[in-house]
Amino acid sequence: xxxxxxxxxxxxxxxxxxxxxxxxxxxxxxxxAVRLAEPLDLPPGxxxxxxxxxxxxxxxxxxxxxxxxxxxxxxxxxxxxxxTVDHLIQRSEFLTAYTPYQPEIAQGTLQYLxxxxxxxxxxxxxEVANASMYDGSTATAEAVLMAQRVTKRxxxxxxxxxxxxxxxxxxxxxxxxxxxxxxxxxxxxTMGGGEAIAAHIDAETxxxxxxxxxxxxxxxxxxxxxxxxxxxxxxxVAVVTEAVSLGxxxxxxxxxxxxxxxxxxxxxxxxxxxxxYVGLFATRQKFVRQMPGRLVxxxxxxxxxxxxxxxxASREQHIRRERATSNICTNSGLAxxxxxxxxxxxxxxxxxxxxxxxxxxxxxxxxALSTVPGVEVLNETFFxxxxxxxxGRAAALIDALAEKGVLGGVPVSRLLPDRPDLADLVIxxxxxxxTDADRARYRDTLGQxxxxxxx
Amino acid sequence: xxxxxxxxxxxxxxxxxxxxxxxxxxxxGNRGLDIEEPLLFTLGSSQxxxxxxxxxxxxAPRLDGVARRGPIGLKGLSEPETLRHYVRLSRRNYAIDSGxxxxxxxxxxxxxxxxxxxxxxxxxxxxxxxxxxxxxxxVLALMDMLSHWLLTMTGLEAVALSPKAGAHGExxxxxxIKAAHEASGEAERRRVVxxxxxxxxxxxxxxxxxxxxxxAVPADSDGTVRAEAVxxxxxxxxxxxxxxxxxxxxxFERDVVEIARLVHEAGxxxxxxxxxxxxxxxxxxxxDLGVDAMHINLHKTFSTPHGGGGPGSxxxxxxxxxxxxxxxxxxxxxxxxxxxxxxxxRADGGGDTRQRxxxxxxxxxxxxxxxxxxxxxxxxxxxDGLRQASEDAVLNANYLRASLRDVMSQPFxxxxxxxxxxxxxxxxxxxxxxxxxxxxxxxxxxxxPMTIYFPLVVHGAxxxxxxxxxxxxxxxxxxxxxxxxxxxAKAGDRDRFLxxxxxAPRRRLDETRAARKPVLRWMAPEPARAxx
Numbered sequence: 001x002x003x004x005x006x007x008x009x010x011x012x013x014x015x016x017x018x019x020x021x022x023x024x025x026x027x028x029x030x031x032x033a034v035r036l037a038e039p040l041d042l043p044p045g046x047x048x049x050x051x052x053x054x055x056x057x058x059x060x061x062x063x064x065x066x067x068x069x070x071x072x073x074x075x076x077x078x079x080x081x082x083x084t085v086d087h088l089i090q091r092s093e094f095l096t097a098y099t100p101y102q103p104e105i106a107q108g109t110l111q112y113l114x115x116x117x118x119x120x121x122x123x124x125x126x127e128v129a130n131a132s133m134y135d136g137s138t139a140t141a142e143a144v145l146m147a148q149r150v151t152k153r154x155x156x157x158x159x160x161x162x163x164x165x166x167x168x169x170x171x172x173x174x175x176x177x178x179x180x181x182x183x184x185x186x187x188x189x190t191m192g193g194g195e196a197i198a199a200h201i202d203a204e205t206x207x208x209x210x211x212x213x214x215x216x217x218x219x220x221x222x223x224x225x226x227x228x229x230x231x232x233x234x235x236x237v238a239v240v241t242e243a244v245s246l247g248x249x250x251x252x253x254x255x256x257x258x259x260x261x262x263x264x265x266x267x268x269x270x271x272x273x274x275x276x277y278v279g280l281f282a283t284r285q286k287f288v289r290q291m292p293g294r295l296v297x298x299x300x301x302x303x304x305x306x307x308x309x310x311x312x313a314s315r316e317q318h319i320r321r322e323r324a325t326s327n328i329c330t331n332s333g334l335a336x337x338x339x340x341x342x343x344x345x346x347x348x349x350x351x352x353x354x355x356x357x358x359x360x361x362x363x364x365x366x367x368a369l370s371t372v373p374g375v376e377v378l379n380e381t382f383f384x385x386x387x388x389x390x391x392g393r394a395a396a397l398i399d400a401l402a403e404k405g406v407l408g409g410v411p412v413s414r415l416l417p418d419r420p421d422l423a424d425l426v427i428x429x430x431x432x433x434x435t436d437a438d439r440a441r442y443r444d445t446l447g448q449x450x451x452x453x454x455x
Numbered sequence: 456x457x458x459x460x461x462x463x464x465x466x467x468x469x470x471x472x473x474x475x476x477x478x479x480x481x482x483x484g485n486r487g488l489d490i491e492e493p494l495l496f497t498l499g500s501s502q503x504x505x506x507x508x509x510x511x512x513x514x515a516p517r518l519d520g521v522a523r524r525g526p527i528g529l530k531g532l533s534e535p536e537t538l539r540h541y542v543r544l545s546r547r548n549y550a551i552d553s554g555x556x557x558x559x560x561x562x563x564x565x566x567x568x569x570x571x572x573x574x575x576x577x578x579x580x581x582x583x584x585x586x587x588x589x590x591x592x593x594v595l596a597l598m599d600m601l602s603h604w605l606l607t608m609t610g611l612e613a614v615a616l617s618p619k620a621g622a623h624g625e626x627x628x629x630x631x632i633k634a635a636h637e638a639s640g641e642a643e644r645r646r647v648v649x650x651x652x653x654x655x656x657x658x659x660x661x662x663x664x665x666x667x668x669x670x671a672v673p674a675d676s677d678g679t680v681r682a683e684a685v686x687x688x689x690x691x692x693x694x695x696x697x698x699x700x701x702x703x704x705x706x707f708e709r710d711v712v713e714i715a716r717l718v719h720e721a722g723x724x725x726x727x728x729x730x731x732x733x734x735x736x737x738x739x740x741x742x743d744l745g746v747d748a749m750h751i752n753l754h755k756t757f758s759t760p761h762g763g764g765g766p767g768s769x770x771x772x773x774x775x776x777x778x779x780x781x782x783x784x785x786x787x788x789x790x791x792x793x794x795x796x797x798x799x800x801r802a803d804g805g806g807d808t809r810q811r812x813x814x815x816x817x818x819x820x821x822x823x824x825x826x827x828x829x830x831x832x833x834x835x836x837x838x839d840g841l842r843q844a845s846e847d848a849v850l851n852a853n854y855l856r857a858s859l860r861d862v863m864s865q866p867f868x869x870x871x872x873x874x875x876x877x878x879x880x881x882x883x884x885x886x887x888x889x890x891x892x893x894x895x896x897x898x899x900x901x902x903x904p905m906t907i908y909f910p911l912v913v914h915g916a917x918x919x920x921x922x923x924x925x926x927x928x929x930x931x932x933x934x935x936x937x938x939x940x941x942x943x944a945k946a947g948d949r950d951r952f953l954x955x956x957x958x959a960p961r962r963r964l965d966e967t968r969a970a971r972k973p974v975l976r977w978m979a980p981e982p983a984r985a986x987x
Contacts, residue, residue, distance in 0.1 A: 051831050273591065
């Protein structure tokens with residue numbers, strides 16, 4: 001087996017030094033009755049070539065986003081990732097390092113995490129950020145728990161603008177963690193900040209959770225919601241599922257958010273069918289000791305030279321055990337590295353331009369699709385994603401588009417199957433990857449399918 | 456700043472010092488290949504960028520009143536500067552690819568590059584989690600294949616692939632247990648989770664997150680949990696036992712079958728922390744040991760890269776009793792077609808009525824990129840290779856034990872261990888050298904230290920896990936350094952340890968200072984901020 005360095009001769013000599021007759025002697029603590037005598041009922045090992053063939057066969061049964069006109073978003077976005085990013089994250093010293101528990105020989109990881117924390121704080125308009133969470137949805141659930149610790153209150157109010165998967169994650173944790181969630185229904189008619197969320201905030205409320213851009217793609221001012229939350233002593237948790245939007249929009253921190261969580265996949269990371277992604281988590285300095293997750297801090301070494309260490313570990317499970325702020329152990333180190341490298345390549349000017357290109361791509365797409373008879377763009381405002389009303393069942397339409405080689409968006413029924421009133425809606429995303437030809441193809445194919453079904 | 460020569464203990468390496476005087480401080484602060492690299496914020500500028508993007512068309516924005524007005528504050532670098540910055544940073548890291556990484560309980564094994572290559576096939580890496588299911592049949596087939604392998608290896612009934620990491624898997628398993636107690640109407644009275652003192656911190660933290668009280672189970676003098684000790688603390692208020700097996704002392708829990716029987720008899724469930732599955736894979740199946748739920752760290756047992764702290768991946772396997780409560784989504788096979796079940800169909804009378812999913816743990820479907828890597832690892836090893844890997848891991852750990860037992864001390868006597876060997880600091884008694892000092896001296900010798908001060912039940916613990924990836928020559932080198940250091944400590948060469956590390960990119964870092972007044976981000980210097 002190519003990954004195993006020991007030769008039979010090594011094994012014999014090593015067993016001799018240990019002082020046992022055979023390898024079975026080292027497994028003697030496993031009760032005889034449950035020790036496997038036979039090999040597992042699985043195929044034998046395979047060489048690189050055979051494994052590659054198997055994997056290529058499976059990969060060939062999928063439609064890669066890059067092979068078709070592609071307009072799917074809803075929490076995961078396809079952007080161009082510079083070649084430099086994937087090269088750098090495969091450096092052995094990044095890829096095959098562990099959590100930086102020995103800082104003297106992990107300054108590489110620690111410094112990039114410190115830089116990552118800074119970038120995330122700047123982009124969200126917050127004072128501090130942690131070294132990343134698993135993804136945007138779990139970061140949202142952790143933000144709710146943190147707000148409950150800060151306010152010592154149990155209730156979370158979730159806006160209908162929140163991605164249904166995110167809402168489900170918060171609800172699962174709330175149910176089994178024995179806290180309360182009030183979740184407002186997703187309502188496209190309240191797009192643009194028209195949701196009457198303030199009425200649900202009271203003296204029991206720990207936090208209000210609002211996504212911006214919203215699930216339906218709209219952008220709106222968070223300040224009135226922040227004011228309503230603060231008036232009752234509650235925190236505003238702002239959720240961002242498209243990190244590129246932070247290049248074009250007023251940061252949540254400047255609109256009164258107390259905690260900002262985001263899905264960072266858009267920068268540096270591919271679609272990967274949903275993971276691994278990278279959760280961003282930022283807050284105000286005064287809440288730092290209530291934060292979950294790893295934090296890197298600056299310090300000096302014994303010679304007075306600057307350096308970085310994991311810090312405030314007294315919040316974490318490996319020190320505090322059942323009194324920890326979270327059970328989280330890992331972060332998304334390598335995905336955070338991809339994010340931070342991409343952000344470094346973009347810089348201020350590049351991120352702003354990328355965001356503008358995304359916005360313009362969506363404007364052009366909205367214009368193109370609204371020319372199709374029977375199709376209506378519901379949004380007044382949007383960043384790079386918006387909602388379409390189509391004649392008939394959106395899910396069938398999206399399948400028909402896929403048959404014709406266009407991945408045209410997410411039917412709302414895929415995420416909200418219990419809402420038949422929304423079954424004619426599609427959420428469509430655009431980005432810098434889309435060309436004029438892609439948009440024309442989508443428009444024409446959509447028109448063709450609708451003409452066929454209505455004729 | 457003191458020069459390295461001032462720190463050098465008198466009498467140590469005198470011969471060397473005479474023939475080869477210490478290097479002087481350099482003017483640049485660099486030392487040969489070891490280059491000082493500033494923060495990117497002091498290197499970059501707000502105008503500079505490393506990407507060439509087309510000019511926007513100047514369309515009228517539809518951002519209402521929330522268009523960004525002020526600068527973000529980011530700094531950019533050109534492509535060559537970006538490469539150099541991160542390559543220089545990378546060189547300040549220790550990594551498996553450069554040497555043995557013997558962190559106990561962390562399983563730092565070889566990360567095959569084939570796995571990286573296949574995970575980047577566009578058919579896996581460039582598919583969206585919400586594409587129509589007919590366009591992702593190969594992905595779903597791979598998830599089904601991975602599930603089959605995991606269930607065959609563990610002898611259990613169902614699997615949840617979505618947990619994002621080990622601790623997330625623990626949460627998944629424990630929620631399923633709570634859901635099962637809810638379903639039987641016993642959740643109200645079962646408020647306690649039993650956790651041995653040697654457990655990972657994530658175990659009690661997970662139990663607490665779900666509102667459980669944690670009751671400790673004491674370990675026996677041999678480092679394992681006895682069935683009688685479990686019986687003593689079991690009761691009608693107990694929801695579950697969380698046990699790591701092999702445990703964090705590197706020992707197989709010999710009473711495990713009896714413990715599982717007692718737990719079930721009391722109406723509770725047995726959660727197994729699968730962090731150490733790599734020791735017994737293909738040698739015993741957790742299902743046969745009576746386990747009800749267990750997370751599997753794909754980044755430990757199945758070689759997906761640790762990446763400096765993630766991303767991990769923590770699928771959970773369930774017994775028949777807990778299988779109906781497994782979370783969404785699930786992959787279901789129907790002939791040659793695969794379905795991703797994303798919703799609980801019970802509400803509208805549809806769906807599989809035997810299923811009672813507890814909900815959703817994360818957006819989308821789990822760490823697909825890690826599933827591909829783990830699957831490539833499994834296919835490469837096969838049934839025979841997986842067994843050999845477990846045997847070699849255990850053999851390597853015992854070889855270390857046998858090679859160090861006369862100079863280091865074992866807390867529970869000299870007994871066979873599994874995939875990792877635990878020492879305590881008794882051998883350092885009276886030397887003035889602590890476990891931390893000993894670990895830091897290993898850095899100067901060119902090795903990453905073992906896990907230290909864990910498990911908490913052992914004084915000054917040093918937990919070494921070599922994994923099956925180390926050759927005998929590599930182990931012998933490591934052994935020689937450990938022996939030399941142990942002997943140096945006993946011989947009174949204390950300064951070598953107290954000043955260590957001296958040869959790493961940084962010497963010991965002031966962690967107290969970092970925590971007292973946390974500096975968690977770069978800030979623009981005052982005048983620059985005023986100018987913005």
